[in-house]
Each structure stands twice: as C-alpha cells, then as structure tokens.
Amino acid sequence: MSIIEVNHLTKYYGKTKGIEDVSFNVDEGEIFGFIGPNGAGKSTTIRLFCSLIYPTGGSAKIFGKDVVKDGPEIRQEIGYLPSEVFYYDRMKVTDLLKYSASFYNKDCTQRLHELADLMELDLKRRIDDLSYGNKKKVGIVQGLLHQPKLLLLDETTSGLDPLMQQKFFNLIREENKQGATVFFSSHILGEVQKMCNRVAIIKEGNVIKIEDIKTLQKDNYKKISIAATELEETRFHVEGVTNMQKNNGAISFFFKGDINVITRLISERQVSDVTIEEPSLEEIFMHYYE
C-alpha cells in the first residue's frame, strides 16, 4: 500500500518555481530518501504534505487521503521534523512538549519522557536558553512523541553532533521497525546511503530519478582508474564512458555497459595498476547534477 502518492504536484510562488510536475509513491514501511541541493524543492514538497502551503497544480495523497481536503485528519498520524526549529521562546521545554502532545487523540506522556531521556533533553529549561542543537532535540521529540505512522524529516540532522546523529538514526530505524514509514529529505548523501531503501533525486524543482539505492550504486556505473606510463585517453573513448579525468598519468572515468569492453581495452596495454570500484553516492549524485 502506498503511504504517499504524489501526482504531478506543482508549486509556484508567484512566478518562481518551487517544484514542477513531481510524481512518486512511497510504500508502507519504506525509508524513502529525497535528495537534492539547497533550493531544489525538498522543503517545498514536505511543506505541501503538511498543508503549510497549497499546491498550484497536481495533488498529493497521504494514507489515501488528499492533503488539502483532509489535512487535519492526516496530520494526526504525521510527525514533522523541520529543518529549522523555532518555538515559543518564553515556554519551558516540558510545557511546549505537553502543548504539542495535546493535539493528538492519545496519551503521549510516557513516550514523551522516553524520548527526552534518550535524547538527553532537560525538560525544565526555557526554550530561549537552549543551544541550537538542543532546540533540534526538542524538534525531534515533539515530532515523534505521538508515535506517528509517517515521519517527514526535513534535513533534521543538521546541527546535531555526530553522537546525537547516531542516536537519532537508531531512533528512526527503531520507529521504522515498529511500522513507521519515513520520508527522509537531505543533501548529505552519506546519511541517505546509510538509511534509505529508495531515493528520489530532485533538481531545480523536478524529480530526475527515482531508484532503489542499491541499483543506483551497483548496476549502473563503475568507477575505473588506470595507472600507466604510456596511455592515451582517446583509447577509452567508447560508448558508456563519462567523466574522463587525467592526472599524473592516471586515468579515471565512469563506465556504464559491458565491462568486458573495458577490460579488453586495458589488457592490450602495459599498465601498472587498475582499480574498478562502485562509485559513492556522492559521485553518482554529482554526475546527475552536471
């Protein structure tokens, strides 16, 4: 069953494009990555899911219901963790979390305390006394305390120290095991690579690729580096070769296609070193963004 169905979703801010004609599905139990650089439309998409903004075209359904028409009902089961957290400064952490919990039709007290302990959050302090990282923790706890079925993470990890990031990822994995679907937006590919099953790559408001993360890494591209004293680049100008680079006599490039073509080309020459490896997600990503 699809938890999120996005159909030709479009958002313009006046004449400025937010996103255009975005379509994808996220299945139940998935951790779905949404990657792209700043300003590509990641936040716009998530803000559309939460009805913070309204679409100019197309539609989005969550739990099979339209986000514009059934917003409040859908949001009972959504946990939204925004990229920048801002809360009522004069409130105490505990009051804010209780206020947050009061919107849901269930008792969240126990989960609230579990999460606060786990994230090492001091409930008695005032919001405006908290550091940036601690405010982020408040954001995480308020987004998770009602045990939502869908988590919308909008670059949530920025500003957390590595230890807390680790805890946070474990927490998200745990929620996922309990049945929560996760929509994970980020521009840090390493964390997407670690967490997600599938990814959508968004560029300038358009989704340019949706793929299984393993497929994206394995089946497509190989990164090949060859070191040799006398080797002309033109030799490897065959179909499927991209990103040709030459430095200090070594040649490296991406290759997509029948690997035998390349090994044959290599074996006919005297070379000192060859490596064939899977490119990192970063490299694939850069490839899409050229």
Added chain:
Amino acid sequence: MNIFMHEFKMSIRSVITWSIALFCLIFVFMSMFNAFASDAELLNEMMSQFPEELLMAFGMTNIDMATVLGFYSLIFTFIQICIAIQAANYGFSLVSVEERDMTADFLLAKPVGRTKILTMKGLSAITGLTLTNLIVWASSFVFINVYRDGRPYEIKTLLLLLLSIVMFQFVFMTVGLLISLLVRRIRNVTPYSMGLAFGTYVLNAFGGMLGEEKLELITPFKHFDPNYIINNASFDFPMMFISLSFIIVSIIASYVLYTRRNIPSAV
C-alpha cells in the same frame, strides 16, 4: 481549547499591562476633576480663548468641562486611543507573530484546521480585550463616583459610552488582522498598530478641523464620537453601521485569506 489556553497564557502579560495603564489613566485624570470643576467658569472661559481648530483636534468643542461626563469625555478620548492601539496590536499579531517567529510551522503541522486555529486565537484575543474593558468599566464607575463630589451625571449615557468600547475594540482588531493577512510578512507589529490607531484618530481630528466629512466616514473615532453620545444620549447609529460593516467584511475576508494562505518558510 488547548490553543485558546496557550494563546491566552502568551498574552496575559500584555493584557495586565494595558489594564493597569488604563486604570492609572482614569484614576489620575478623574482625581483632577474637582479642581477643574470648582473653577468651571474660569476654565470654560480659558477654553473659549483657544483657537477653535485646536479644540476640534482634541474633540473638545461643545463640551462643558464642569460637568462630570463633559470632563469624562475628554478622558474617554485618551481611553479610546489606548484601546485602539491595544486592539489593533492583538489583531495585527494574531497570526503574524507565529509567522515572524517561525512557530507557525509547529502549529500548522499539528492535526488542526486553519479555521479552528483562527477562531481559537480570535476568541483568546477577545477575552484579553474584554478583561481590559472590564477594568475600564470598573475604574470609570469607581473614580467617577469617588471624585464627582456630589455633582450629578446621567448613568445611562455613561453606560452607552462604555458599551461603545466593545465594538470599538472589534473594529481595530479585525481590521488589523485583515491587513496583517494582506501583507506577506510583518516584522514588527507596533508601527502597524500605532499607525492604524493614530492614523484614524488624526483623520477624525483633522477631518473635524478641515470640515472634510468624507474622511470622517472611515474612522471609528468618528463612529463612536464621545461628544455625540453625550450630547444625544444615544449612539450615532448610521455611523456605527459603518464600523459594523468593517468588522463583518474583515472577519469574512480574514477567514478566506487565512485558510488559503501559504506560510512563508524560514529559509
């Protein structure tokens, strides 16, 4: 109900501050009444020396400062200005503060509709304004009776004056709310509310001075002119309906705009 309580807690300090300020205003002015009234002839003579334009600007024409309500109407003008600033303040900040402080993302991502949010916020602001209003009523009655020194006054007229505050507050709050929804983002509420309150006040004052009656039609200070109410012991109903129509239009337009509003993001 949770939103209402939250909003009310956030605004209680401001409500108390305004209430104390108005209490002090009424107390200080009324305490001077006796001194003024005992030299009434002298005072009225002095007033007649002032240029008429000045008196018009302060709404002091056709007023007998020696009477209780004549004197009170002068105070009432200042009360109106304070009330207007406070109500406009609450109206302008009702939803704009959450957007300025970026807390709107928190609230609107909760499972609650925009209509309910606006209603709860509105009710909370009205409660705050009503509390201030009650303080104005109480301190007016108390200090008039303490300092009038046996001079008579029409209690019905005083009630009418005080009653006018309710709608007066509504106009400034709802119009403020509507304006706040027409602009993309309000960084600071104070210039807006001061502008609206003093702007409409000056429009009334100068309208009177210049004889520009058309300008007066749009200012609530004219719709609820204390001199009119005292001299006629009645509201100026046609004028009051202009204010009423402002309120109705502002409320409807605010709901329409807010439920369709795109909340600006932090970055």
